[in-house]
Amino acid sequence: MSVFDGLRFRKVHSPIHNLDPRIKFVYVIAIFVAAIIFYQIIPLLILFLIQIPFVLLARVQRQWLRSLRGAAFLATFIFVVNVATTFFTSGYHFTAPNIENAAAMTMRFVVLVESFSVFFLTTSPDHLGLALEESRVPYEFAFAFTTAVRFVPVLAEEAQTIMDAQKARGLELEKGGILKRIRNYVPVLIPLIVSAIRRSLELAEAMESRAWGATKKRTNLYALKLHKGDYALVAIIVGILIATVYIRLYVPIPTIASFF
């Protein structure tokens, strides 16, 4: 079942995992804003580097590297397009500032990917669901979200079972052209859908039996409370934003080329 391992989640405790997801989300937005404000390589590199301690504290470096590797193709694309456009518009020659500029645009993209991946790698679905419940989002949405997460591994396992059963009865999934292959999946999809419908009816029955919709004023077993770490993160966010605005307005930013 290794294919589906990625769909499962586990409660992990680390200083970063334990942070309030709402504050972490504000942090993503702050990095986002800073990355948009700067267009020079040096501040963007700094934005990239200051996030690495988070990754290390959360001990998700392996998954984090994987997500960066996933973004590598798009990053290369951005770099090449940027270099090419300046090449054609500035009289057919490469200049150091042009290349640096292209690198900065690429870095901006990488910083955005990095901050999103830190958020999603360190926020467990139940924490996210709780944040949804505690914000103004209607409870039904939060419930739909957590229930979907809950049933993804169940359905994935069921799909595997059905595929195995159909293969045992002679179904060849990997045969034929693309259209034939899509058609091959019909005997897998139909039982899967039928079973999902039956499952949802049973779920609805169980929810009704446990007083779903009894009152508009629902309460919650858990409460999101701000801890020391959350206040520290708020301070970091404010620091990043102030530094960003100050540097952008008053500090001349050197280019790497100017060092040589």
Place this chain on the structure above:
Amino acid sequence: MAIIETKNLTYTYPGATKPSIVDVSIKVEKGEFVLITGPSGCGKTTLCRTFNGLVPHFYQGELKGEITVAGIDTLKHHTYEMAKHVGLVFQNPENQLFALSIEKDVAFGLENVGVPREEMRRKVDWALNQTGIYDIRERSPHEISGGQQQRVAIASVLAMEPEVIVLDEPTSFLDPLSAEKIFEVIYKLNKEQGITVILVEHRLDLTAKYSNHLIVMDHGAVRLEGDPRKILASEETRLIGVGIPKATLLYQMLKKEGLNLGDQTPLSSEELADQLLEALKPRD
């Protein structure tokens, strides 16, 4: 006063041509351990659904007759109002757990009725302890076994502190050992907390000894009702196709051959063993 009383209850699912339960009149007293059995398709699940108003509120269809549960007319009250009085545990443990942690699932009903957090914490912990799953409360449902999942389902209705718990074939997805553990948990709740239990089961071998009220259904109707020892010893029960405990069968065979082990029909191997030991004891 009876905790559950039905009078001439007849129910037809929407679009069905014939009723799934026919003229059911039963009476369950507070604190009883009721066992409902009968061949599949005979209407056991449908009858369970009437106890908290899923039938007819959720399933629609046509319900005739009278039913009161915990003094409430379920026809006039919604299922969410009944949830405080009657807890339903279903066959498939997987499809009754929706949360990402076990304790959150146990809290689900209490959250829905708006119980304050501290009181909720107390009730959740109590229910977790009663069912022996306190230590795994932070796990997610797919990390635990089917037997544990079913105990979570029991805990989640128990947390509401209902007067009645109805379990519809709660062990049909489980191995015999996990099943036995579930029955022990249920029996304990019945004995120690005085909760009325209604258990739908085929495995009478394991459960008959706990019950003091047996209902045998067939084709939507109640065919036999009363003392399990009397009913399981009757010829009629065997003809309906009820899985009579092996110990009871053996007792009857021996009795037919003229070997009377006592007046009480045994319901479990332990009871039969005791009677045999008693009979075989050398007399002086």
